[in-house]
Amino acid sequence: ENALSMAFNPHYGSENILGQGIDVRGLPKVARESLKLVKALGQGAFGEVYQGLYLHCNSPEEMPVAVKTLPEMSTGQAEADFLMEAAIMAKFSHPNIVHLIGVCFDRHPRFIVLELLAGGDLKNFLRESRPRPERATALTMQDLLQSSLDVCRGCRYLEGSPVHTQVLPVQELLQSSLDVCRGCRYLEARRFIHRDIAARNCLLTSRGPGRAVKIADFGMARDIYRADYYKKGGKAMLPIKWMPPEAYIDGLFTCKTDVWSFGVLMWEVFSLGVMPYTGCSNREVMEMVSGGGRLEKPFGCPQEVYRLMCECWNPSPAARPSFTAMQERLQRFMQDPEILSAPIPVVRSLLPPADVHV
Numbered sequence: 001e002n003a004l005s006m007a008f009n010p011h012y013g014s015e016n017i018l019g020q021g022i023d024v025r026g027l028p029k030v031a032r033e034s035l036k037l038v039k040a041l042g043q044g045a046f047g048e049v050y051q052g053l054y055l056h057c058n059s060p061e062e063m064p065v066a067v068k069t070l071p072e073m074s075t076g077q078a079e080a081d082f083l084m085e086a087a088i089m090a091k092f093s094h095p096n097i098v099h100l101i102g103v104c105f106d107r108h109p110r111f112i113v114l115e116l117l118a119g120g121d122l123k124n125f126l127r128e129s130r131p132r133p134e135r136a137t138a139l140t141m142q143d144l145l146q147s148s149l150d151v152c153r154g155c156r157y158l159e160g161s162p163v164h165t166q167v168l169p170v171q172e173l174l175q176s177s178l179d180v181c182r183g184c185r186y187l188e189a190r191r192f193i194h195r196d197i198a199a200r201n202c203l204l205t206s207r208g209p210g211r212a213v214k215i216a217d218f219g220m221a222r223d224i225y226r227a228d229y230y231k232k233g234g235k236a237m238l239p240i241k242w243m244p245p246e247a248y249i250d251g252l253f254t255c256k257t258d259v260w261s262f263g264v265l266m267w268e269v270f271s272l273g274v275m276p277y278t279g280c281s282n283r284e285v286m287e288m289v290s291g292g293g294r295l296e297k298p299f300g301c302p303q304e305v306y307r308l309m310c311e312c313w314n315p316s317p318a319a320r321p322s323f324t325a326m327q328e329r330l331q332r333f334m335q336d337p338e339i340l341s342a343p344i345p346v347v348r349s350l351l352p353p354a355d356v357h358v
């Protein structure tokens with residue numbers, strides 16, 4: 001990123017400064033007339049999300065895409081949020097992070113065009129893949145480990161990617177090479193914190209065996225940058241069940257915040273999409289977790305896998321494993337016959353959600 005193009009933004013909190021004055025000109029453009037909206041996929045944070053087709057100028061066939069729309073009557077704030085989310089996604093390039101194809105901001109309604117991940121979101125996939133009495137689950141322990149590994153790889157990339165630089169005002173940087181060296185001292189590459197790693201924010205390329213999982217929603221990181229999640233109603237809007245105590249008590253967010261959330265995502269995966277702390281309110285979860293309470297081992301989850309989740313929930317952030325370390329352990333689990341052969345149990349209380357028509 002051309003550091004000079006990013007003005008320092010003396011924004012509250014330091015982890016997610018992307019530098020104000022995000023240069024929209026830098027975002028890839030999609031010609032509106034080459035987009036066709038096919039069907040609604042559901043309600044996003046702003047407006048409807050559609051499945052669509054994008055006829056790219058230099059390719060014969062149409063590309064399936066997901067299109068996030070911003071309603072015409074949106075406030076300037078919503079517009080800025082929408083833009084910021086696109087700017088965040090545009091910075092990343094990784095097989096386990098959703099790809100931003102481009103934006104249509106020439107007029108209303110505004111569009112963000114993303115690659116279409118035809119398997120839908122991870123939470124629904126897990127719930128709909130639960131074993132039925134007449135059909136053992138199509139999922140194997142390897143599938144659950146692979147899904148966890150995919151998200152872990154995406155998180156490791158985010159953890160390692162410097163997404164913001166603090167820059168000195170231009171005149172200082174241009175003053176002299178010496179000053180530039182001094183300025184460089186301020187070019188501090190920090191790490192990107194997602195803040196909302198959860199199965200609902202991950203999508204699958206397909207439902208079949210070759211599926212891959214990608215992190216596909218950056219709404220929380222965007223809100224923190226815009227600092228409007230406070231305005232949006234504090235704790236009520238926060239994913240408390242995925243957050244460590246130091247985050248919801250002290251507002252302390254580091255990469256180890258995402259490690260805690262990743263542990264909860266693994267719990268979601270190995271419990272096949274159960275809501276964590278079922279039946280508990282956010283307030284009860286905060287009290288229980290701060291007091292040392294933790295999610296129990298999902299039925300049928302191998303002990304070693306549960307141990308890894310628990311390490312993510314260490315009360316001391318520094319003691320939690322890094323995504324690099326977790327990737328290596330998950331890869332080893334995938335080579336362990338003992339773990340791979342563990343069956344995915346049919347848990348009667350876990351039968352597919354009633355709304356899934358057989």
Ligand SMILES: C[C@@H](Oc1cc(-c2cccc(S(C)(=O)=O)c2)cnc1N)c1cc(F)ccc1N1NC=CN1
Nearest residue numbers: 041042049066114115116117118119120201216217
């Ligand atoms: C913005 C939206 O992005 C997408 C949704 C689906 C997608 C979502 C659901 C179902 C299908 S499908 C199986 O009908 O193709 C595809 C596929 N690809 C996307 N890039 C999204 C990203 C997430 F990280 C989580 C949920 C959603 N949404 N938004 C509205 C519904 N889900």
